[in-house]
Amino acid sequence: MTTMAFPIPRPTHPTGIWNWITTIDHKKIGVLYGVTAFILFLTGGIEALLMRIQLAGPNQDIVSAEIFNQLFTMHGTTMIFLAIMPLSAAFFNFVIPLQIGARDVAFPRLNAFSYWTFLAGAIILKISWFTGGATNAGWFGYAPLTSVQQNPGTGIDYWIVSLQVLGIASLAASFNFLVTIINMRAPGMSFMRLPLFTWMTFITNILIVLAFPVITVALIELYFDRSFGMNFFNVARGGDPVLWQHLFWVFGHPEVYILILPAMGIVSEILPTFSKKPLFGYPAIVLAGAIIAFMGWMVWSHHMFTVGLGPIPVTVFTITTMAIAVPTGIKVFNWMGTMWGGSMDFKTPMLYAIGFVAMFTIGGISGVMHSMASSDAQQQDTYFIVAHIHYVLFGGAIFAIFAGIYYWFPKITGRMYSETLGKINFWITMVGFNLAFFPQHFLGLDGMPRRIYTYDASMGWNLWNGVSTAGVIILAIGILIFMHNIVKSWRKGELAGGDPWDGRTLEWSIPSPPPEYNFAEIPTVYDRDDWWARKRREVRRGVPVAGGSGEDEHHDIHLPQPSYWPLVVAIGLFIGGIGLVYPVGMYAISMVGVFIGTVAVYAWSFEPVNDPEEGEQAAH
Amino acid sequence: MLKSAVILNKLAGVVLLGILTALLTGCTTIINPQNPQSTFDTLGPVAENQLFIFWVIFFAGLVVFIFVEAALLYMVFKFKRREGDGDPAQTHGNTRLEIAWTIAPVIVLVVAAVPTVQGIFYADAGRYISANYQAAADEGRFLEVDVIGHQWWFEFRYPHPTNAGEQIAVANEMYVPVGEPVVFLLDSVDVIHSFWVPKLAGKVDMIPNNDNMMWFEAYVPGEYFGQCAEFCGVSHANMRFKVVAVARDEFDRWLLHQANPAAEPSDPLAAQGKKLFRDAGCSGCHADSNSVIKLRDDGSRIPGRTGPILNHVATRLNHLGMFRNSDVDFEDASGRRLYINSQGMPADVTTGRSFINESMLQANLKEWITDPESLKPGNLMARDGEPYIDPANELTEVEIDALVAYLMTLK
Structure with missing residues (x-):
């Protein structure tokens, strides 16, 4: 068989910028995700800082009402879709293949495609600041505020297109990780031996695969309403704005768990490592994660308790929401059981992980308070909710992400971060965070609604708003110290060695940073926490069981080759998306994007194999 | 490095304890x-029930x-790794524990669910109406008020006390009879708003x-703050209103007064303002003399004009539902309070004087007409109003004074 003549050979750039652009190495893509998402996290932080400065005192005029509304909409959208989700994805990418004893993900080029498509979506959202105003209808985009009559500018269109493009990125990544976790586990790595982070990633990606289609449909309907005069949400023509709310929250509530389950996974790795004890009640924690994910689909209307659904539905959603507190509680108690009687070493990752348990508990308790629909009628859409989501998403997700960054930093870079700076960073962040968000509980109970750009001095909200702003500034200092620590240590930290933490899972069994091929020999797994068991020469309790790829160990190492095409497809999506915002000349710009994307998909499919050995095999 | 880390750890512990103490004391004294708009000062049965449920789940x-x-905290101090520690006991779990x-939280939640579900049904107006309909019908007193959201103001429509099939419209400030349940029928003409009187x-x-x-x-007479609680566009923050609770007879007087047109202005400046109100285009969106709107034959509501009704605008205690027109508190330390006098006007109970401070009202109206955009960014009047978009039709100082003088006669 002759190889098809192909004009563009596969790229071979061992180093430099082209190496990063064409890489399909899961570790490098993980780093790309992490760095990009962290920069976007900073942009969301600046948006938050501007809002807090505006609200530091009553009747201030630092930003206009219109800009303020864009700020909080962009802040929410950015932090959820461009910061926490891709930061989690960074860990999926870097850690999952290492934890399951694989050499890469199942579809390496698809993985690169996910990253570049995510970047395209992020750029589409962020450039809307400079194209005549960003979206300003809240991250939840309630109809009819998003209608073309109410919102004739392009901000909403940018938002729709960006979320669609990000959805493609998320879905591609999720299928990739599901297939990877199901098919590429090392021999003996049965599901009940999976590290907890891998388990939570698995569950999270199931949620993404099921939840994103719902928001996709809702956004298409909204786009059709705006662009083609359809009437899904148009009240004047019999549409129903409440339909949007149902669609949005059927996606939006599982999304909450998409944000928090990876964080729970990270913490479930760190607590055992730094307590030198196995995870307490591993099966219960896994099961609790699965139950949370399943029940996450039954609680969406608790975001709509004041919509007037009627007492029966409100009662049902009150009870399902209260019930979801039970598996969440199981996790918290099991984490405490893990630490109990342990030998706890308060390295920075551990501090952040304990901080996570402490802060997430507060967010969880206020969450249960919101589940009580009748008292929630006073809290809905007030700063009490703002406090709650920040305890869950900052004190929860972001704390866990910081814990994860510090934990895996030596593995990623081969170097150790500064422990002193790490501890300073933790305590400043902890103090700043609580100062910023705890008083918002008081503000909410004092009747301060969310999403207001100004308030009157007579309302009694001056003190706590001032304190909250001061807290955010301290928080920002904490973030700066974090950045300083990471940048400095990346360049000239002490060498870390392969297993600086006396780790438990397979990623610690290989050098830091891991070689391109990860494992010289695919390990055979006999135990949960296999690496720890191997080090402690524990009697092998288990025997290898069926499961995992069972890859032939005596083969030479195959590595997937770099490729241009994932990036080109993403560029096609970017141009196609922009064309949906500016539908000039029968969507001419979109057509260009579709053309580029289609060509690139074909090129991707017919890409020559550039691996001499693979070529040899094909010749046989 | 090691030493500094130890000091840091100790310091951190102290700071953490300090914060916790501050927060706990803060909770009890600072709210x-x-x-x-405090949700802890409950002055009606619904808010009271909701606060009770809050306390149940709070504790x-x-x-x-x-x-x-x-x-x-205990574990952080107790199980801290010390020099030379070996591996701790490797416990994998404890099924009983x-x-x-798992069961303990279930029990707590089941207990908490009981008052919550009761509360959900208690607050439900539909159920309230059906349960109390007969009693209310017998008494002939069952106040139902239409509340209509606009970007960014509240319209209230009362059933006319004597003329069936007619409604009385007011804007941004509503009165209710004290000690009587009032039912609100909520609607909006544009986007989603939320009706909230904490x-x-x-x-x-x-x-x-x-x-x-x-x-x-409302258990007691008073002036209650309300605010839109669902994000509704540019000036969401400025969508505020007031609820004034007065005795039933005072309420009746107030409502009847609102139904009547205000007296014709006698002052020449005000008369000029009245003419200008039509010539400058104000009347295109605002009704200034007639608050009564008929219902359709099928009982459905006829939309009012685009802007807030201005009949009796000079009787409102607050301008735009947010700026005080009065320098007197509804109820001060000596117990003096507002009442509705025989003319249907809010007045001081001891002196009988009008509650409205004329100069405050004047300043408020003037500020608003001069530059509405600065007070409620994005509002329709500043966006579409002829005097604000066409420089040729811009209002002069004298014209603004005339309009203000006219509006101040709408008592």
């Missing part, structure tokens, strides 16, 4: 129920909070084409 949550955080901490009841959204309802009752 001030006197604040105008349950507090127990969990103290248990978890105290256990964490795990079952216990001291009287939790919020219910006002959604176009969705017939939402709520009810509340």
Whole structure:
């Protein structure tokens, strides 16, 4: 068989910028995700800082009402879709293949495609600041505020297109990780031996695969309403704005768990490592994660308790929401059981992980308070909710992400971060965070609604708003110290060695940073926490069981080759998306994007194999 | 490095304890129920019930909070790794313990669910109406008020006390009879808003084409702050209103007065303002003399004009529902309070003088007409109003004074 003549050979750039652009190495893509998402996290932080400065005192005029509304909409959208989700994805990418004893993900080029498509979506959202105003209808985009009559500018269109493009990125990544976790586990790595982070990633990606289609449909309907005069949400023509709310929250509530389950996974790795004890009640924690994910689909209307659904539905959603507190509680108690009687070493990752348990508990308790629909009628859409989501998403997700960054930093870079700076960073962040968000509980109970750009001095909200702003500034200092620590240590930290933490899972069994091929020999797994068991020469309790790829160990190492095409497809999506915002000349710009994307998909499919050995095999 | 880390750890512990103490004391002293929108100063049965449920779950949550955080602190000190420590005992779990901490929260939640579900049904207006319909019908007194959201003001429509099939419209400030349940039928003409008077009841959204309802009752006479609680566009923050609760007979006087047109202006400047009100285009969106709007034959509501009704604008205690027109508090330390005098006007109970401070009202009106955009960014009047978009039709200082003088006669 002759190889098809192909004009563009596969790229071979061992180093430099082209190496990063064409890489399909899961570790490098993980780093790309992490760095990009962290920069976007900073942009969301600046948006938050501007809002807090505006609200530091009553009747201030630092930003206009219109800009303020864009700020909080962009802040929410950015932090959820461009910061926490891709930061989690960074860990999926870097850690999952290492934890399951694989050499890469199942579809390496698809993985690169996910990253570049995510970047395209992020750029589409962020450039809307400079194209005549960003979206300003809240991250939840309630109809009819998003209608073309109410919102004739392009901000909403940018938002729709960006979320669609990000959805493609998320879905591609999720299928990739599901297939990877199901098919590429090392021999003996049965599901009940999976590290907890891998388990939570698995569950999270199931949620993404099921939840994103719902928001996709809702956004298409909204786009059709705006662009083609359809009437899904148009009240004047019999549409129903409440339909949007149902669609949005059927996606939006599982999304909450998409944000928090990876964080729970990270913490479930760190607590055992730094307590030198196995995870307490591993099966219960896994099961609790699965139950949370399943029940996450039954609680969406608790975001709509004041919509007037009627007492029966409100009662049902009150009870399902209260019930979801039970598996969440199981996790918290099991984490405490893990630490109990342990030998706890308060390295920075551990501090952040304990901080996570402490802060997430507060967010969880206020969450249960919101589940009580009748008292929630006073809290809905007030700063009490703002406090709650920040305890869950900052004190929860972001704390866990910081814990994860510090934990895996030596593995990623081969170097150790500064422990002193790490501890300073933790305590400043902890103090700043609580100062910023705890008083918002008081503000909410004092009747301060969310999403207001100004308030009157007579309302009694001056003190706590001032304190909250001061807290955010301290928080920002904490973030700066974090950045300083990471940048400095990346360049000239002490060498870390392969297993600086006396780790438990397979990623610690290989050098830091891991070689391109990860494992010289695919390990055979006999135990949960296999690496720890191997080090402690524990009697092998288990025997290898069926499961995992069972890859032939005596083969030479195959590595997937770099490729241009994932990036080109993403560029096609970017141009196609922009064309949906500016539908000039029968969507001419979109057509260009579709053309580029289609060509690139074909090129991707017919890409020559550039691996001499693979070529040899094909010749046989 | 090691030493500094130890000091840091100690310091951190102290700081953490300090913060916890500050927060706990803060909770008890810093939330001030006197604040105008505090949810802790419940002055009606619905808000009272909601606060009760809040306390139930708050104390349950507090127990969990103290248990978890105290256990964490204990473990941090007790199980800290020390030099030369070996591996601790490798426990993998404890089934009994795990079952216990699964069942315990279930019990707490089941207990908390009982008053919550009762509360959900208690606050439900539909149920309230059907349960009390007969009694109310017998008494002939069952006040139902239409509340209509606009970007960014509230319209209230009362049933006309004598003329069936007619409604009386007011804007941004509503009166209710004290000690009587009032039912609100919530609607919106544009986007979703939310009707919220924290001291009287939790919020219910006002959604176009969705017939939402709520009810509340005010125990004591007073002026209650309300604010839109669902993000509704540029000036969401400025969508505020007031609820004034007065005795039933005073309420009746007030309502009847609102139904009548205000007296014809005698002052020449005001008369000029009245003419200008039409010539400058104000009357295109604002009704200035007639508050009564007929219902359609099928009982459905006829939309009013685009802007807030201005008949009796000079009787409102607050301008735009947010700026005081009065320098007197509804109720001060000596117990003096507002009442509705025989002319249907808010007046001081001891002196009988009008409650409205004329110069405050004048300044408020003038500020608004001069530059509405700065007070309510994005409002339709500044966006589409002829005098504000066409420089040729811009209002002169004299014209503004005339308009203000006219509006001040709308008592």
